Amino acid sequence: MSMIAAFYGGKSILITGATGFLGKVLMEKLFRTSPDLKVIYVLVRPKQGQTLQQRVFQILDSKLFEKVKEVCPNVHEKIRAISADLNQNDFAISKEDMQELLSHTNIVFHCAATVRFDDHLRHAVQLNVTATQQLLLMASQMPKLEAFIHISTAFSNCNLKHIDEVVYPCPVEPKKIIDSMEWLDDAIIDEITPKLIGDQPNTYTYTKALGEVVVQQEGGNLNIAIIRPSIVGATWQEPFPGWVDNLNGPSGLIIAAGKGFLRSIRATPMAVADLIPADTVVNLTLAVGWYTAVHRPKSTLVYHCTSGNLNPCNWGKMGLQVLATFEKIPFERAFRRPNADFTTNNITTHYWNAVSHRAPAIIYDFYLRLTGRKPRMTKLMNRLLRTLSMVEYFINRSWEWSTYNTEMLMSALSPEDQRVFNFDVRQLNWLEYIENYVLGVKKYLLKEDMAGIPEAKQHLKRLRNIHYLFNTALFLIAWRLLIARSQVARNVWFFIVSFCYKFLSYFRASSTLNA
Numbered sequence: 001m002s003m004i005a006a007f008y009g010g011k012s013i014l015i016t017g018a019t020g021f022l023g024k025v026l027m028e029k030l031f032r033t034s035p036d037l038k039v040i041y042v043l044v045r046p047k048q049g050q051t052l053q054q055r056v057f058q059i060l061d062s063k064l065f066e067k068v069k070e071v072c073p074n075v076h077e078k079i080r081a082i083s084a085d086l087n088q089n090d091f092a093i094s095k096e097d098m099q100e101l102l103s104h105t106n107i108v109f110h111c112a113a114t115v116r117f118d119d120h121l122r123h124a125v126q127l128n129v130t131a132t133q134q135l136l137l138m139a140s141q142m143p144k145l146e147a148f149i150h151i152s153t154a155f156s157n158c159n160l161k162h163i164d165e166v167v168y169p170c171p172v173e174p175k176k177i178i179d180s181m182e183w184l185d186d187a188i189i190d191e192i193t194p195k196l197i198g199d200q201p202n203t204y205t206y207t208k209a210l211g212e213v214v215v216q217q218e219g220g221n222l223n224i225a226i227i228r229p230s231i232v233g234a235t236w237q238e239p240f241p242g243w244v245d246n247l248n249g250p251s252g253l254i255i256a257a258g259k260g261f262l263r264s265i266r267a268t269p270m271a272v273a274d275l276i277p278a279d280t281v282v283n284l285t286l287a288v289g290w291y292t293a294v295h296r297p298k299s300t301l302v303y304h305c306t307s308g309n310l311n312p313c314n315w316g317k318m319g320l321q322v323l324a325t326f327e328k329i330p331f332e333r334a335f336r337r338p339n340a341d342f343t344t345n346n347i348t349t350h351y352w353n354a355v356s357h358r359a360p361a362i363i364y365d366f367y368l369r370l371t372g373r374k375p376r377m378t379k380l381m382n383r384l385l386r387t388l389s390m391v392e393y394f395i396n397r398s399w400e401w402s403t404y405n406t407e408m409l410m411s412a413l414s415p416e417d418q419r420v421f422n423f424d425v426r427q428l429n430w431l432e433y434i435e436n437y438v439l440g441v442k443k444y445l446l447k448e449d450m451a452g453i454p455e456a457k458q459h460l461k462r463l464r465n466i467h468y469l470f471n472t473a474l475f476l477i478a479w480r481l482l483i484a485r486s487q488v489a490r491n492v493w494f495f496i497v498s499f500c501y502k503f504l505s506y507f508r509a510s511s512t513l514n515a
């Protein structure tokens, strides 16, 4: 019997960010392994004309939850959606709901965040820092609370090369930043943002670092732990391989490469690609929840959920495997044949961006205009280039994350718990994982049918022929222009033509003699 699964039985669990990528996988695993849990409270904001209930039921009715319905048929009754907006005071939670949360919650998993790299500092501070502070305040009023688990990111201190499982101080106290956001106007915040974030690459990593300091400073007597996952990718094993439902991290770029938009990317092939599957993160999170509640460590423990130091894979290997998978499992209606490459310096990056990204987009938009359609490729390409510029920082560096606490926890688990809540990335076969990731992107993100693969392959063959034709035509045009302008080119051309003619005449004469 799994001790961790038994621990969550009968518990009331509060999850923020349950509608996000990680939150869904977390809920799924909780329901599947501890179907006797009492209730999961999820803080949800209404969106796009959907009620809270509709949002939650849509998640429960998705493929991700198919196995859950077998082991926990009354899952709909065990989930309680609470209307909340983490940007508002007291999260805009009603008095009755707040009372229920405060008096019943046993465990809190705080996953909600803005993960955008380019978010305005005010918004990023509000969600990643102030909301964390408010949630801690709420947690301190929960008499039955056993553990508070905060999800941060392994990149919260990415200005360092070696990162330990400790909370590092920030140059400016979070409280001061929170206060200043209240009275500074947007223009001034824009101006001081680069100075405030210093050597952090963006507002996301900066505010996640502030969030950790808040957790440490304002956790009081709560049992708290911080988990730092690296780049969260599709699921490895559970509930099935390759599940992914948003474009963050590598997923959007896998689509761009598979559809033929992405042709070159500035990356260091030997840099470590520190990906971590979503189900590994969730298994560690649940194990940490159990350990923190049962063993009550004296200080706030930080757990790195990374792959680089235990089972490293680099961007070169990952890129090649992604491309190899496209050969077997192509995406439908590609714009060009998938054929991306890495560039390593500014000049080649600018060159390939102009030749392989902007020029084809302009030509295609010209074609769309000619055929009376609305041009869209240049806009899409600009968005892709913007995304590339945002992720460049992370794919041209390597970091070392120590994993003492994570390894300590692994050895503290029973063999059964190590199996059911496996977070040992040494067992991960990268080539298999990446293939399943690409397949998952095709099935769950692009919603493409596997039956369409032969047609997709045909389409790629047609694109290859168009590519050859286009290149030949381009060559001939360039050559014709050159001949018209240069005597040397004309001489070379006549030499080649007369050589071919002589060769053919000789070949014809010798074959007549042989006959």
Ligand SMILES: CCCCCCCCCCCCCCCCCCCCCCCCCCCC(=O)SCCNC(=O)CCNC(=O)[C@H](O)C(C)(C)COP(=O)(O)OP(=O)(O)OC[C@H]1O[C@@H](n2cnc3c(N)ncnc32)[C@H](O)[C@@H]1OP(=O)(O)O
Pocket (backbone or CB within 6 Å): 115, 116, 117, 118, 153, 154, 155, 230, 231, 232, 247, 248, 249, 250, 251, 252, 253, 254, 257, 265, 269, 316, 317, 318, 319, 320, 322, 323, 340, 341, 342, 383, 386, 387, 390, 391, 394, 395
């Ligand atoms: C040896 C030689 C070998 C040669 C090999 C050849 C190599 C071939 C390579 C081919 C394969 C490539 C695959 C591997 C590439 C690896 C790259 C991986 C990069 C990963 C780096 C991540 C680092 C993470 C560090 C921190 C981790 C975390 O803690 S947080 C989680 C990560 N967070 C994010 O990823 C968020 C990033 N997103 C943003 O910040 C913003 O969305 C944006 C700035 C990217 C875009 O903002 P914008 O306002 O322009 O757009 P938005 O309003 O958000 O959306 C508009 C439309 O664009 C779509 N969208 C959104 N995000 C993405 C995306 N990431 N990619 C593509 N498209 C995206 C969105 O859905 C919208 O679409 P519409 O609704 O249709 O308008």
Ligand SMILES: NC(=O)C1=CN([C@@H]2O[C@H](COP(=O)(O)OP(=O)(O)OC[C@H]3O[C@@H](n4cnc5c(N)ncnc54)[C@H](OP(=O)(O)O)[C@@H]3O)[C@@H](O)[C@H]2O)C=CC1
Pocket (backbone or CB within 6 Å): 016, 017, 018, 019, 020, 021, 022, 023, 043, 044, 045, 047, 084, 085, 086, 087, 110, 111, 112, 113, 114, 115, 127, 151, 152, 153, 154, 208, 228, 229, 230, 231, 232, 233, 246, 248, 249
């Ligand atoms: N994905 C990754 O690569 C990594 C993620 N992390 C961390 O993991 C956690 C989860 O990330 P992930 O699941 O990928 O992120 P997502 O963007 O998929 O999910 C974010 C969640 O936060 C919720 N949220 C955002 N704003 C509000 C708000 N104002 N009120 C209420 N809820 C809100 C979203 O709700 P809604 O659906 O309404 O938008 C959503 O449920 C984050 O803390 C992130 O920093 C760490 C390392 C890597």
